Amino acid sequence: MSRLRSLPRAHLIAGLCLVLLLLYPVVNPWQPYPQGVMLLAFLLAIQASSWNIISGYAGYISLGHSMFLGLGSYTVGVLAVRFGVNPLWVAPLGGITAVVIAVLIGSVVLRTRGHAFVIITIAMLLAAQIFAVNLKSITQGSDGITLELPFWDRDFQNIPFYYVYLILMVLTVLFSAWIRRTKFGTGLVAIREDEGKAASIGVNTTRFKIVAYAASSFFIGMAGGVYAYYLTFINPVGSFAILGSVTIVLATLTGGRGTLYGPVIGAFIVQLVSEGATVYGGGSNARVLVFGLALMLVVLFLPKGILPTIEAWWRRRHPEKVEYTDQAGALSRVPVTATERVRAEIAAVNEKDEVAPGEILLDVRGVSKRFGGLTAVDNADLTVRKGSITALIGPNGSGKTTLFNLISGGMAADSGEIWFDGRRIDGMRPWRRGHLGLGRTYQVTRLFKEMTVQENVVAPLPDSRWRTMFSDAVRGHEAARARELLDIVGLGRFANQPAGALSYGQQKLVELAQVLMLEPKLILLDEPAGGVNPSLLGQLTEVIRELNRSGVTFLIVEHNIPLVLDLCDPVVVFSHGAPIAEGPPERIRTDPLVLDAYLGDDWRPADGDEGTGDPADDRADDRADTTTREAVQ
Ligand SMILES: Nc1ncnc2c1ncn2[C@@H]1O[C@H](COP(=O)(O)OP(=O)(O)OP(=O)(O)O)[C@@H](O)[C@H]1O
Numbered sequence: 001m002s003r004l005r006s007l008p009r010a011h012l013i014a015g016l017c018l019v020l021l022l023l024y025p026v027v028n029p030w031q032p033y034p035q036g037v038m039l040l041a042f043l044l045a046i047q048a049s050s051w052n053i054i055s056g057y058a059g060y061i062s063l064g065h066s067m068f069l070g071l072g073s074y075t076v077g078v079l080a081v082r083f084g085v086n087p088l089w090v091a092p093l094g095g096i097t098a099v100v101i102a103v104l105i106g107s108v109v110l111r112t113r114g115h116a117f118v119i120i121t122i123a124m125l126l127a128a129q130i131f132a133v134n135l136k137s138i139t140q141g142s143d144g145i146t147l148e149l150p151f152w153d154r155d156f157q158n159i160p161f162y163y164v165y166l167i168l169m170v171l172t173v174l175f176s177a178w179i180r181r182t183k184f185g186t187g188l189v190a191i192r193e194d195e196g197k198a199a200s201i202g203v204n205t206t207r208f209k210i211v212a213y214a215a216s217s218f219f220i221g222m223a224g225g226v227y228a229y230y231l232t233f234i235n236p237v238g239s240f241a242i243l244g245s246v247t248i249v250l251a252t253l254t255g256g257r258g259t260l261y262g263p264v265i266g267a268f269i270v271q272l273v274s275e276g277a278t279v280y281g282g283g284s285n286a287r288v289l290v291f292g293l294a295l296m297l298v299v300l301f302l303p304k305g306i307l308p309t310i311e312a313w314w315r316r317r318h319p320e321k322v323e324y325t326d327q328a329g330a331l332s333r334v335p336v337t338a339t340e341r342v343r344a345e346i347a348a349v350n351e352k353d354e355v356a357p358g359e360i361l362l363d364v365r366g367v368s369k370r371f372g373g374l375t376a377v378d379n380a381d382l383t384v385r386k387g388s389i390t391a392l393i394g395p396n397g398s399g400k401t402t403l404f405n406l407i408s409g410g411m412a413a414d415s416g417e418i419w420f421d422g423r424r425i426d427g428m429r430p431w432r433r434g435h436l437g438l439g440r441t442y443q444v445t446r447l448f449k450e451m452t453v454q455e456n457v458v459a460p461l462p463d464s465r466w467r468t469m470f471s472d473a474v475r476g477h478e479a480a481r482a483r484e485l486l487d488i489v490g491l492g493r494f495a496n497q498p499a500g501a502l503s504y505g506q507q508k509l510v511e512l513a514q515v516l517m518l519e520p521k522l523i524l525l526d527e528p529a530g531g532v533n534p535s536l537l538g539q540l541t542e543v544i545r546e547l548n549r550s551g552v553t554f555l556i557v558e559h560n561i562p563l564v565l566d567l568c569d570p571v572v573v574f575s576h577g578a579p580i581a582e583g584p585p586e587r588i589r590t591d592p593l594v595l596d597a598y599l600g601d602d603w604r605p606a607d608g609d610e611g612t613g614d615p616a617d618d619r620a621d622d623r624a625d626t627t628t629r630e631a632v633q
Contacts, residue, residue: 014173014261021166025159035158039230041271042165046223047244048251048263049172053179053216055249056258058209059192060110061118064125066244068098068217071128072224073234077145078138080228087147088164091225098221099214106213111206113195125240132236144235147228161230165223169264172219177260179215186451186459186473188212189258193448200408201460202434202518208469243288247274250291253298256305265306270294360419361386361522361553362407367416367426368577369402376402378577379416384522389544389554391564391585394574395598400557401443403574404524408440409433421521435463437521441514441528443557445507449500453491453510456499457482460517485513489543505532509540522553529560541567561599565589573598 025035051065072094080087109120132139139145152160179185187208190198199205228234247270255266270291277290302309362384369377377399384390392400405411407418409430418426425433439460447456458473458481471478486492489509494502499510508528515523528544529537537560544567548554558564564571565585573581573588575597581588588594 010261018170025162029159032158035162037271037275039158039162039165040275041268042162042169043223043227044247044251044271045169045264045267046165046172047220047248048255048267049169049176050216050218050220051248052252052257052259052263053176053188054209054212055216056252056263057180057185057188057192058212060209060213061249062121062213062216063118063245063249064121064123064242065216065220065248066242067121067125067128067240068102068220069224069227069244070132070234070236070239071098071101072221073228073239074132074139074145074224075221076225077147077228077234080147081145086151087225087229091222091229094225095218095220095222098217098224102214102217103210106210110209110213122242122245125242125245129236129240132240139236142236144233144238145228147232147234149232150229161226164226168219168223168226173260173264175215175219179212180260181472181474182470183458183461183473183478184208184211184469186455187461187469189451189455190448190459192258193450194446196410196430197442197446197448198459199430200410200434200440201514202431202463203459203461204429204431204464206429243291246291246295250295250298253305254294254302256307256309259305259307262305262307269306359386360384361421362555363417363419364403364407365417365419367403367406367413367418369399369406369411369413375577377406377413380574380578382572382579384553384555386521386553387548387551388570389548389556389568391568391571392555392557392574393559393561393564393571393598398574399577400574401526402577404440404526404557407433408438408524431461431464434460434518437462437519438524439515439518439520439522440524441508441511441526443526443530445504445511447499447507447510447514449498451499452496453486453499453502454479454482454495456510457485457513457517460514462517462519482513482517485516486510488516489513490539505536508532509536512540512543516547520552522555523547525554525556525558527558528556529558529563537563561589 021038024038028034047065047069050068051062055061055065072091075094075097076087076090079085079090079093105120105124109117133141135141150157150160179188187198187203190201190203191205191208195205224239231238251266251270252263253266254269255264256262273290273294274287277286281287281290298305304312360383362382364380364382366379366381367377368375368379380399380403382392382403392403394400402411406413406426407420409425409428409432413426416426417424420433420438421436423436425436425438428436448459451459455473458478461468473479483492483495486495489512491502491506491509491513494506499507502510508531512523512525512528525544528540532540541563544554544556554568556564556568558568565588569584570582571585571588572579573591573594580597581591581594583591589599
């Protein structure tokens with residue numbers, strides 16, 4: 001009973017509805033018409049819920065998804081007619097055909113980002129129709145395929161279909177719920193919100209999208225096989241109709257794209273409205289008109305769909321209480337066991353390295369990047385030694401962030417080589433670099449704002465194993481580790497809050513916890529102090545030091561010079577896309593070139609300062625120790 005009470009309210013309501021749907025034909029067995037309407041609603045719910053995996057979770061809109069229903073129908077129709085098998089027994093083969101075609105199409109189309117996918121999905125639907133018309137020896141062309149009538153008594157015509165579709169609908173929703181709970185599901189939402197960022201935290205975006213597209217086709221294909229039997233007749237025009245795809249989109253948008261139950265609710269609403277329009281509005285033309293109008297109204301007035309709108313209203317009425325936390329205090333209260341466990345894990349990862357402490361971990365060799373006429377990074381060299389906290393400082397626009405993008409794979413270099421941990425990485429996809437232990441944060445935080453804080457931290461994938469991809473993101477090892485990392489940055493209590501609700505400084509800390517999930521060897525921190533309040537800054541510095549002691553190397557871009565001088569060694573100074581000086585902080589702060597190019601007069605030592613005699617002599621000594629780049633001189 002207590003387990004039942006702990007279930008979220010939505011699951012309880014869904015369970016109750018399921019019981020009512022199971023009982024309906026029992027209490028009302030002699031009503032084939034309403035049963036028919038309901039089973040078509042189940043069919044639409046199966047399609048909408050499946051479509052939601054690729055288009056709701058991953059954000060890739062498919063406008064040709066009804067193609068999978070047609071493929072399933074034809075697979076089963078052809079097998080049933082040729083081999084005399086009952087369509088219900090071979091319906092799963094409809095799902096398998098759909099998956100195979102989805103993988104083939106997805107492998108080509110989903111390597112790209114954005115709109116090409118939408119257009120190609122429509123083209124594929126039309127191509128499937130043309131194939132069905134022309135492959136007459138298999139499909140019987142425009143004449144279509146007539147299947148045998150169901151073997152059960154006509155009086156029960158709809159009841160077996162009703163239950164088959166109800167079961168398929170429940171399986172589809174459970175499948176969709178399971179996907180959303182895994183790191184695969186979290187990765188799909190990450191792709192929807194910010195594909196570039198998702199790639200940088202180890203999400204193999206190509207693989208994720210192809211698997212999502214295939215997963216979104218299976219139950220539709222299977223349902224298509226059953227549909228052929230239900231109709232007992234299939235033809236190319238009916239099986240590959242664009243209106244079918246529009247209905248799926250409309251149902252999901254109405255209920256709430258990206259939610260678990262939204263597509264099901266939307267399917268019931270759209271099916272009932274569609275039935276009403278056909279019966280009372282004078283046939284299928286009225287249905288098209290109603291669909292068009294409904295789509296317009298949904299986009300204009302319910303852009304997020306019914307379920308998210310109700311949820312938002314509910315949250316406003318019943319705001320979740322979050323205890324106020326003094327983060328600085330929270331950081332010092334982090335359970336020792338958590339810190340030690342994370343430290344041990346990080347140390348274990350770094351011990352496996354080929355590169356020993358003090359050796360070069362990151363080696364940037366003669367790298368350039370041009371934007372039109374502007375050379376943002378100009379034949380730059382940079383080395384980061386294992387175990388160091390290296391700073392990269394320089395004036396605004398000197399190319400520091402661009403260099404970070406080149407190292408992490410967000411941009412491709414025009415020339416030069418980048419080596420990390422003994423491997424050349426400049427040709428690698430960003431997620432491969434992440435799997436090697438290269439993590440980064442962003443100057444302007446790029447958290448996935450619609451995910452919770454915990455989901456953000458659990459989303460990164462430290463390797464490319466399928467087991468990691470399908471591990472549970474809500475419970476188990478991954479979720480526990482995410483909680484520990486959140487504790488380390490003092491934000492454990494915000495775990496279930498939407499990331500967008502946090503302050504900017506807190507988001508910076510979540511991004512640091514997120515990157516730690518990658519089990520990184522090197523973290524590129526882009527202006528970690530920007531927007532973080534001064535009292536928290538000291539704690540942030542401590543977290544960086546603590547991680548560094550565990551073996552993590554840092555390359556930090558930062559304009560807060562006191563912080564840099566306190567935390568980092570060595571310091572590399574960039575100007576006009578290339579380093580002009582490199583050395584320990586106490587020497588960099590007095591290097592005349594650096595003072596001229598970046599630090600300015602505020603940092604210039606006054607005569608008599610430093611207590612070492614003539615400051616001019618000091619500076620001369622400093623210059624001897626600081627590696628000042630010949631090229632720039
Ligand atoms: N995607 C882009 N397209 C065109 N120009 C760009 C792009 N990204 C950066 N730049 C330009 O490249 C130069 C270097 O920019 P970058 O952001 O790397 O400098 P930065 O040293 O990180 O500056 P800041 O300290 O202000 O963050 C700038 O002149 C910038 O306008």
